[in-house]
Amino acid sequence: MAMMDAEQMTLDCGKTIDEISDYLESGRSPYDPEIETCPECLNALDALSRAGRLSRELIAADAAELPEPSESWFHGVMTAVRAELRAGRSIPLSHPDPRVTMTVTEGAVQALIRASGDAIEGVFIGHSKIVGDVEAPGAPISIDITASVAWGESLPGAAGAVRGAVSDALARHTELNVIAIDVTIEDLHRPYPPAPLTSEDLS
Numbered sequence: 001m002a003m004m005d006a007e008q009m010t011l012d013c014g015k016t017i018d019e020i021s022d023y024l025e026s027g028r029s030p031y032d033p034e035i036e037t038c039p040e041c042l043n044a045l046d047a048l049s050r051a052g053r054l055s056r057e058l059i060a061a062d063a064a065e066l067p068e069p070s071e072s073w074f075h076g077v078m079t080a081v082r083a084e085l086r087a088g089r090s091i092p093l094s095h096p097d098p099r100v101t102m103t104v105t106e107g108a109v110q111a112l113i114r115a116s117g118d119a120i121e122g123v124f125i126g127h128s129k130i131v132g133d134v135e136a137p138g139a140p141i142s143i144d145i146t147a148s149v150a151w152g153e154s155l156p157g158a159a160g161a162v163r164g165a166v167s168d169a170l171a172r173h174t175e176l177n178v179i180a181i182d183v184t185i186e187d188l189h190r191p192y193p194p195a196p197l198t199s200e201d202l203s
Contacts, residue, residue, distance in 0.1 A: 013040045020044045047111055050118060091134045093175055106130060109174060113145065116169040117162045122150035125162075126186060134176065142180040143170075148187035159183040 010016050015035065023035055024045055035041040088106030095102050110128050117125035125147050132141035143166060149158045163181045170178055 011040045011044060013038050015041055015044075017044065017048075021048055024048055043108075043111065047114070050115070089134050091174060091176065092137050094137075104174060106134060109134075109170070109176075112169050112173060113143065113166050116165040117145065117147060120158070120161050120165060122153045123158055123162060124148040124189065130176075137175070138177050140179045141176045142182065143178060145181065145183045146186045147183060148189050149185050151188050155185050159185060 011020075015038070020035065020041055023032060028036075028045075035045070088110070090103040091106060091109060093102040093104060109130065113128040114125045117123055117128075125145065127146045129144040130141060131144060133139040134141060145162060145166065147158070147162060149155060162183045166181055167178065170176055
């Protein structure tokens with residue numbers, strides 16, 4: 001089991017998720033050219049940074065009336081983010097030249113799903129799962145998504161917004177035959193605190 005866990009924590013480029021996480025926590029200093037010029041490492045940095053930022057925003061919110069999502073929920077989210085950094089299955093993309101083979105990784109599609117959902121105000125994606133034979137062009141695919149929604153938001157409205165955003169993103173960037181997108185709201189959280197104004201906002 002330990003060997004499997006260690007393997008799952010290593011990106012295809014050879015860097016481990018722990019190395020990427022430590023580098024992020026150090027403020028990306030000193031500059032590491034191996035990480036900063038590697039597409040997989042940059043994707044991992046972006047995913048971990050976004051998840052960490054959203055988690056901190058939720059924790060920073062005033063929880064006097066409603067507690068932030070539990071630590072176990074955050075742990076599950078970070079576990080899902082780390083799993084998404086693995087390539088997973090290869091999803092074919094068509095190309096006019098039959099000699100050319102193009103694919104997008106399952107992990108990249110899951111990262112796209114997360115980014116699409118997290119971009120909706122008041123929504124924090126927990127986990128996503130692509131169900132079906134993604135390696136067979138045209139095969140029916142369903143998407144299972146869990147999310148936390150800010151207190152006071154319409155739950156059906158939030159679920160519909162996630163469904164629409166994910167559907168648009170998948171149609172734009174993949175050729176998956178998505179027949180269903182199921183969104184489960186499994187937590188409520190306090191609304192994110194307003195972001196501090198920057199010098200650009202004040203200029």
